[in-house]
Amino acid sequence: MTSNGLSEAQREFYQHNGYVHVRGLIDAGEAAAYRAELHALAERQGDNDATWSSVKDSDTHILHCHDVHFRSAAFTRLLVDPRVTGIAQSIVGPNVELHHNKMFIKPPERGSPFPMHQDYPYFPHARHSMIAAIIHFDDAPEEKGCLRVYPGSHRLGPIEAIGDDHHAPEDRFPIERATPIPAKAGDAIFMSYLLVHGSGVNVSDEPRTTLLIQMRDPEDEPLNDRHTSRGQGMMLAGIDPRHQAFGFAWEEQAA
Template sequence: MSAELTEVEREFYLEQGYLHVQGLLTPEEAAAYRAECHRLAERTGNTDATWTSVRDTSEGQKPRLSHCHDVHFYSAAFTRLLVDERLMRVATGIIGPNVQLHHTKMFIKAPEKGSPFPMHQDYPYFPHQNHSMIAVIVHFDDAPVEKGCLRVVPGSHKLGPLESVGADHHLPTDRYPIEDALPVPARAGDAIFMSYLLVHGSGVNRSQEPRTTVLIQMRDPTDIPLNERHSSRGQGMMLAGIDPRESKFEFAWERQTTRT
């Protein structure tokens, strides 16, 4: 970890596995990104990302979660966010000077029935050899407990990869119930950085307003993926520093031909 973090931030992240940075964006910036997310949701239509395990166990009114992958391919506003110096200060402080994009997602938890996320690690979806992968959740409106804010198990990143269950790779609910995890309420403009080994989830949005966030997954470019199941558009884009690996130059279409 580099010297870009303060000593307090560095120690907290190392011990807890996450870091809540308050006011990363101004309220005005957060409002503009929020509006951009909702315009994007209108353009892309019904894109429910509710997990299978949630659908199977829900009763009555079905939960909903609008989402969009690779948001930087739909709006230049998100491309600018990816390389924002305030965001990269923390990312380089955790990962090191070289930060590479893995993927982005937008989530809008609908009012009154916004879907929860059972407790899980991100590791099973895109495992890497050196576990450099982190996520940052950037909040564009307030996320109190009643909106289904992020919940974490502090220090659980030290347990390493855990055995998951189900098609969506969640953790056993009897061992990791959502209600026992620590809520991390956030304000518009806040950002929460976390290791992909941190056990985390979120509750149902029971409020009258949507909860709007963008998630950015990042890694050290030298960290070797253990599988290629989660490829996405723009993966490999450098957000900070350089890709120090030596490789023969190929055009993008030549690399695609080689893979197929």
């Protein structure tokens, strides 16, 4: 076990299954504080629905916001927290770069599902180093629409992606047959962007609150530049080893 990293057994589990459930990454008190920050941010932001197009007719709702570290410094600290980056380094390697991050609040009783999908088609990379960490700030039992995965599906490589929201073929990957990963406040799930995953409707009487951080090896080439975001390229651990001459941002933008 490296300090703040995955144990050998966890690393093997990740390699085989494409994800690892890390219990108690942060403690319950910290999770409650981050939860309060996100709910206050949602209040300041106002309504903002992120329900996917293929489930838009389901009368469900989900609040989201990208790049929350531009709205609350608590999340700037969480992005570089060694408990998060140590595990990311165990998977990605010594150098870990931010791609983007986003909060999701699935409201009670009708919190939107996520159809089963790979993240790959949204931001394909040459070496598939991209991972997500989903940090839970309240409990996510099955009735809250917890994450569901197809263990080992990352080993299929990129699969067919359907429609505007790039979901997986429902006959091959029905959500009911996916493995649920109920989580407690403070738990985190780290997964490959090739893992087929999704989540059900929140039918409970409490919100489900999470932060998803997407990270990659800085040397992994993006295959398109569609999914840019504020803060993308910020180093969370290690260095960017590529040779880059210095330039002012305003000059680069003008070029």
